[in-house]
Amino acid sequence: MASNSEDLGAMGARRTPPFISSLFSMVSDPRTDALVSWSADGSSFLIHNIPAFASEILPRFFKHDHFSSFTRQLNFCESL
Secondary structure (H helix, E strand, C coil): CCCCHHHHHHHEEEEEECCHHHHHHCCCCCCCCCEEEECCCCEEEEECCCCHHHHHHHHHHHHCCCCCHHHHHHHHHHHC
16 A cells, blocks of 8 residues: 555645646637636636537547536546
């Protein structure tokens, strides 16, 4: 069994999961603002057109275009 120190990266920070890194890049990319953007206070993100988001944006950042898979992954990350 790995100790907590083995699970931690430099300076005690955990490695960011790839899904979270891709999600941040996707929402922060100004080219995607018409379909997904940060809320006014920056505490959440908004999807403005789900069908277009799934077909145009998801395949650019993930290996699929399934909105249900995207939401399942979001729900999984929420429990971390």
